Amino acid sequence: MIEFAQATKVYGKSDRAALDHLTLTVPDGCVFGFLGPNGAGKTTAISLLTGALMPTEGSVRVNGVDVTQEPVEVKRQIGYVPDGMQMYDRLTGNEYLNFIADIFDVSKADRQARAERYLALFDMTKAAGDRINSYSRGMKQKISVIAALIHEPKVWVLDEPMVGLDPRASFELKQLMREKADAGATVFFSTHVLEVAERLCDQVAIIRRGQLITQGTPEELRQRSGDESLEELFLELTDDSAAGEGEVGAK
Numbered sequence: 001m002i003e004f005a006q007a008t009k010v011y012g013k014s015d016r017a018a019l020d021h022l023t024l025t026v027p028d029g030c031v032f033g034f035l036g037p038n039g040a041g042k043t044t045a046i047s048l049l050t051g052a053l054m055p056t057e058g059s060v061r062v063n064g065v066d067v068t069q070e071p072v073e074v075k076r077q078i079g080y081v082p083d084g085m086q087m088y089d090r091l092t093g094n095e096y097l098n099f100i101a102d103i104f105d106v107s108k109a110d111r112q113a114r115a116e117r118y119l120a121l122f123d124m125t126k127a128a129g130d131r132i133n134s135y136s137r138g139m140k141q142k143i144s145v146i147a148a149l150i151h152e153p154k155v156w157v158l159d160e161p162m163v164g165l166d167p168r169a170s171f172e173l174k175q176l177m178r179e180k181a182d183a184g185a186t187v188f189f190s191t192h193v194l195e196v197a198e199r200l201c202d203q204v205a206i207i208r209r210g211q212l213i214t215q216g217t218p219e220e221l222r223q224r225s226g227d228e229s230l231e232e233l234f235l236e237l238t239d240d241s242a243a244g245e246g247e248v249g250a251k
């Protein structure tokens, strides 16, 4: 379970909160989609969740443990796929997976079994012997996904994970997210690809300008808005043209 409680982040001298008193509970066994336009605060929220940033105010708890108070304990529970990840380019895929497995103290047998399965699933078995700096963006993304699963995390956090993936890899990733949630893990991911959210997620939350706009099952959200597609609802709810800050949509 993930609990954001009034989680707030103000960057440096900014006069506006990038994340503004976000209160949100993500239950176990759930694929949770965190939606919002560019600049809404998705990556900021995920950085608070993974302990990469400290909240200015409020807190985030993972399975009851406060991220700020026990960052190491929380990090052990999380598998994290960052957005546009900076990787150890000079390592091969296999070396990178071993490096991550070492950090998380994963036994040789477990790491081997997991790497074998996920590399095959994402058609990366052969490429795993090559250096990461020779990979395409999609291949880097796939290695990042596999690395995040090498310690079988209870909480899987993915920031815009479909970006750069081909349809096949994207399909496999979605299946895997469903599988992990069905096995009891918490799967929390951000996206602006709404069709994905609509079909994959048990619950979604929509944020805009750092604030939670609405939360529920895709079905509940549609009903509330009179059977519109989630996309229409999203466009309506995140329409910043009235607020004067535009910038919605493009990416």
Ligand SMILES: Nc1ncnc2c1ncn2[C@@H]1O[C@H](COP(=O)(O)OP(=O)(O)O)[C@@H](O)[C@H]1O
Pocket (backbone or CB within 6 Å): 011, 012, 014, 018, 036, 037, 038, 039, 040, 041, 042, 043, 044, 045
């Ligand atoms: N390191 C940073 N320093 C200052 N402002 C930032 C920083 N990172 C993000 N922001 C600002 O915070 C807001 C939310 O950004 P972000 O969390 O990246 O949104 P999203 O992931 O939803 O696109 C934006 O206005 C962005 O410009």
Ligand SMILES: [Mg+2]
Pocket (backbone or CB within 6 Å): 042, 043, 044, 083, 159
């Ligand atoms: Mg982002």
